[in-house]
Amino acid sequence: xxxxxxxxxxxxxxxxxxxxxxxxxxxxxxxxxxxxxxxxxxxxxxxxxxxxxxxxxxxxxxxxxxxxxxxxxxxxxxxxxxxxxxxxxxxxxxxxxxxxxxxxxxxxxxxxxxxxxxxxxxxxxxxxxxxxxxxxxxxxxxxxxxxxxxxxxxxxxxxxxxxxxxxxxxxxxxxxxxxxxxxxxxxxxxxxxxxxxxxxxxxxxxxxxxxxxxxxxxxxxxxxxxxxxxxxxxxxxxxxxxxxxxxxxxxxxxxxxxxxxxxxxxxxxxxxxxxxxxxxxxxxxxxxxxxxxxxxxxxxxx
Amino acid sequence: xxxxxxxxxxxxxxxxxxxxxxxxxxxxxxxxxxxxxxxxxxxxxxxxxxxxxxxxxxxxxxxxxxxxxxxxxxxxxxxxxxxxxxxxxxxxxxxxxxxxxxxxxxxxxxxxxxxxxxxxxxxxxxxxxxxxxxxxxxxxxxxxxxxxxxxxxxxxxxxxxxxxxxxxxxxxxxxxxxxxxxxxxxxxxxxxxxxxxxxxxxxxxxxxxxxxxxxxxxxxxxxxxxxxxxxxxxxxxxxxxxxxxxxxxxxxxxxxxxxxxxxxxxxxxxxxxxxxxxxxxxxxxxxxxxxxxxxxxxxxxxxxxxxxxxxxxxxxxxxxxxxxxxxxxxxxxxxxxxxxxxxxxxxxxxxxxxxxxxxxxxxxxxxxxxxxxxxxxxxxxxxxxxxxxxxxxxxxxxxxxxxxxxxxxxxxxxxxxxxxxxxxxxxxxxxxxxxxxxxxxxxxxxxxxxxxxxxxxxxxxxxxxxxxxxxxxxxxxxxxxxxxxxxxxxxxxxxxxxxxxxx
Numbered sequence: 054x055x056x057x058x059x060x061x062x063x064x065x066x067x068x069x070x071x072x073x074x075x076x077x078x079x080x081x082x083x084x085x086x087x088x089x090x091x092x093x094x095x096x097x098x099x100x101x102x103x104x105x106x107x108x109x110x111x112x113x114x115x116x117x118x119x120x121x122x123x124x125x126x127x128x129x130x131x132x133x134x135x136x137x138x139x140x141x142x143x144x145x146x147x148x149x150x151x152x153x154x155x156x157x158x159x160x161x162x163x164x165x166x167x168x169x170x171x172x173x174x175x176x177x178x179x180x181x182x183x184x185x186x187x188x189x190x191x192x193x194x195x196x197x198x199x200x201x202x203x204x205x206x207x208x209x210x211x212x213x214x215x216x217x218x219x220x221x222x223x224x225x226x227x228x229x230x231x232x233x234x235x236x237x238x239x240x241x242x243x244x245x246x247x248x249x250x251x252x253x254x255x256x257x258x259x260x261x262x263x264x265x266x267x268x269x270x271x272x273x274x275x276x277x278x279x280x281x282x283x284x285x286x287x288x289x290x291x292x293x294x295x296x297x298x299x300x301x302x303x304x305x306x307x308x309x310x311x312x313x314x315x316x317x318x319x320x321x322x323x324x325x326x327x328x329x330x331x332x333x334x335x336x337x338x339x340x341x342x343x344x345x346x347x348x349x350x351x352x353x354x355x
Numbered sequence: 356x357x358x359x360x361x362x363x364x365x366x367x368x369x370x371x372x373x374x375x376x377x378x379x380x381x382x383x384x385x386x387x388x389x390x391x392x393x394x395x396x397x398x399x400x401x402x403x404x405x406x407x408x409x410x411x412x413x414x415x416x417x418x419x420x421x422x423x424x425x426x427x428x429x430x431x432x433x434x435x436x437x438x439x440x441x442x443x444x445x446x447x448x449x450x451x452x453x454x455x456x457x458x459x460x461x462x463x464x465x466x467x468x469x470x471x472x473x474x475x476x477x478x479x480x481x482x483x484x485x486x487x488x489x490x491x492x493x494x495x496x497x498x499x500x501x502x503x504x505x506x507x508x509x510x511x512x513x514x515x516x517x518x519x520x521x522x523x524x525x526x527x528x529x530x531x532x533x534x535x536x537x538x539x540x541x542x543x544x545x546x547x548x549x550x551x552x553x554x555x556x557x558x559x560x561x562x563x564x565x566x567x568x569x570x571x572x573x574x575x576x577x578x579x580x581x582x583x584x585x586x587x588x589x590x591x592x593x594x595x596x597x598x599x600x601x602x603x604x605x606x607x608x609x610x611x612x613x614x615x616x617x618x619x620x621x622x623x624x625x626x627x628x629x630x631x632x633x634x635x636x637x638x639x640x641x642x643x644x645x646x647x648x649x650x651x652x653x654x655x656x657x658x659x660x661x662x663x664x665x666x667x668x669x670x671x672x673x674x675x676x677x678x679x680x681x682x683x684x685x686x687x688x689x690x691x692x693x694x695x696x697x698x699x700x701x702x703x704x705x706x707x708x709x710x711x712x713x714x715x716x717x718x719x720x721x722x723x724x725x726x727x728x729x730x731x732x733x734x735x736x737x738x739x740x741x742x743x744x745x746x747x748x749x750x751x752x753x754x755x756x757x758x759x760x761x762x763x764x765x766x767x768x769x770x771x772x773x774x775x776x777x778x779x780x781x782x783x784x785x786x787x788x789x790x791x792x793x794x795x796x797x798x799x800x801x802x803x804x805x806x807x808x809x810x811x812x813x814x815x816x817x818x819x820x821x822x823x824x825x826x827x828x829x830x831x832x833x834x835x836x837x838x839x840x841x842x843x844x845x846x847x848x849x850x851x852x853x854x855x856x857x858x
Contacts, residue, residue, distance in 0.1 A: 157796075180751070180752075181751055182749070182750075182751030182752045184751065184752035184755060191752075191755055193752065193755045193763075193765075194755055194756065194757055194758060194763075195757050195758050196757075196758040250760075285758065288758035288759065288760075289756050289757070289758055289759060289760030289826070290756065290758050333795060333819075335763065335765060335795070335821050336757075339798070
């Protein structure tokens with residue numbers, strides 16, 4: 054096998070000069086278009102290296118004369134998106150929340166924005182479906198400890214519940230009856246509470262104890278009072294359980310949930326959108342109806 | 356060294372030695388053989404005749420349909436565009452006169468494409484490559500460009516002369532004029548295409564004022580370039596080298612397909628009029644005038660027999676018939692004929708009538724399939740519902756208890772209104788005793804067994820819906836029923852499940 058180049062007759066092309074059992078290889082040159090494309094790519098690459106970040110240095114790559122960066126592009130896109138949302142956000146910040154339902158377009162946008170904010174900030178306690186869990190309220194239902202109209206929900210979001218450091222936070226405290234009532238009396242009160250929803254037989258002794266000790270907050274009929282965040286004991290919703298044992302436990306050593314105040318953590322518009330979303334989950338109450346009846350105007354925290 | 360000469364090969368009478376090796380000094384170097392055949396320009400001559408006139412008609416009709424269709428109007432009321440044929444990609448709608456197709460009905464388009472495919476089979480088995488010869492866009496536009504050639508440069512001989520002439524002011528001027536006309540036609544072709552995808556008058560204004568979408572300009576640029584290249588320069592090479600259809604067709608043609616055929620038993624041996632006048636017995640009808648070659652838009656010689664380059668445009672029939680008339684011989688030396696008939700004719704038998712060629716089992720089967728698909732599409736179109744309902748139940752939470760202990764489920768309903776007018780619809784519950792329904796756009800107090808709402812024209816509306824059942828209701832199946840409260844009274848039903856505690 055020796056290098057003996059020659060011109061191949063049928064094609065007129067030079068061979069590479071190698072031969073294996075009579076088989077030779079033509080040294081066909083690269084197609085001209087391929088060579089030019091290759092050269093064009095090299096020239097393009099040189100320009101690319103100059104104008105775009107390309108050469109890695111110690112801390113970061115060279116900047117490039119265009120000053121482009123992926124973070125910069127993201128920032129520009131986010132800014133453009135903010136610009137698009139600005140009119141909606143401005144409108145939301147202007148409108149008082151109780152008038153939001155009048156503008157159904159704005160309401161829908163608020164609900165959509167609130168859904169996104171909820172998935173980031175609220176699902177940790179209330180769950181992604183806002184159904185809550187033991188000790189964390191279900192936001193889908195029509196039972197509200199502190200009021201379920203848009204304004205009341207917004208207030209709860211702004212100031213939180215039992216949030217230390219916020220003077221306007223919603224606060225209530227049920228005393229522990231351990232030691233105030235005897236164990237037998239506690240059982241009687243629990244029995245009365247169960248009888249309110251028909252889960253136990255009427256219990257006159259328990260009712261008398263309830264009237265003395267509990268009715269000041271929960272009401273004589275046990276329907277609670279939103280002014281104190283006192284739960285309605287005559288409905289089917291039980292934050293800490295509905296068995297005699299669970300109710301007994303709550304009487305002896307009540308638990309008090311804490312919700313952070315979102316004022317300062319979230320901007321007012323986001324809080325407004327969250328309120329709209331929670332209100333839209335199906336249990337939201339109508340603000341106007343509540344406001345029409347001064348006697349029921351209980352959602353203003355004193 | 357390594358001389359591949361092997362005795363056995365020499366015995367077989369084949370010289371395997373390389374010429375340059377064996378006789379390096381005694382023979383002049385052999386001219387290298389080219390593996391690439393350069394295109395020979397085709398300059399078809401002007402011809403008139405029945406087939407040419409038919410081609411004019413087809414060209415007029417096809418180009419007319421292509422350029423005019425987007426400008427036809429069709430009143431669909433205030434909620435839908437008034438363009439007769441519109442592919443509205445942005446809104447996922449396809450309008451064709453009185454028909455409106457939604458994405459979920461794409462099978463109508465698929466059906467049309469299948470019909471087009473079987474239609475090609477049908478046409479091919481009946482009349483050969485008629486599609487190629489008359490109505491293929493490549494054929495039509497090539498024809499247009501060849502007429503531009505003729506208009507600018509003159510007929511065949513003038514064009515051949517100009518082709519060979521050196522570049523000078525006159526040739527440059529003519530080429531500039533010709534290619535400018537090419538460009539205008541190409542641009543018009545590309546411009547007409549985008550009109551199918553947006554409101555034509557609006558888009559035209561936008562296009563010229565520079566406010567149309569970039570995709571419009573890009574599409575026009577691409578189609579202008581392809582029309583310019585394919586119609587202006589590549590022409591018959593597209594048919595011969597690029598298009599798959601001729602290959603498929605060669606497999607579909609049989610001895611009963613109508614083809615443009617040179618009847619060699621009648622024409623051969625060829626001889627000029629003078630020669631055959633001297634020896635009439637010695638020569639056939641073909642006077643070897645080459646008119647059939649001169650008029651051919653793909654530059655082939657039909658007398659070499661059926662070939663892939665023949666698009667069966669029948670212009671050679673026109674040319675030959677005219678020559679035969681001039682020399683006083685019967686027409687049809689080149690004619691549409693089946694291979695079977697050629698054999699019969701050559702043997703002196705009478706050819707079968709054309710209707711027998713057309714009405715054979717194969718064409719009839721193709722036709723029945725084609726017609727069956729068409730009829731079922733029309734049936735489906737006529738009986739389709741313009742209303743639909745889909746239900747997605749909330750999974751998180753699947754149910755929840757209201758304060759009075761009644762379980763509530765949430766659903767997302769999708770109500771479809773395919774009519775281009777707002778419609779009153781009623782959604783009611785079927786099953787689930789005691790259950791009531793309401794949605795997030797109405798007060799809960801209005802919850803009832805059914806709710807009435809207006810679904811916007813030509814849209815699918817998502818509706819968050821709540822269903823409440825009396826306390827103690829167990830999990831069970833039920834259905835939402837949608838009914839349009841108008842003359843159509845269309846309805847749709849969607850089965851779903853009500854979840855409740857205790858399961």
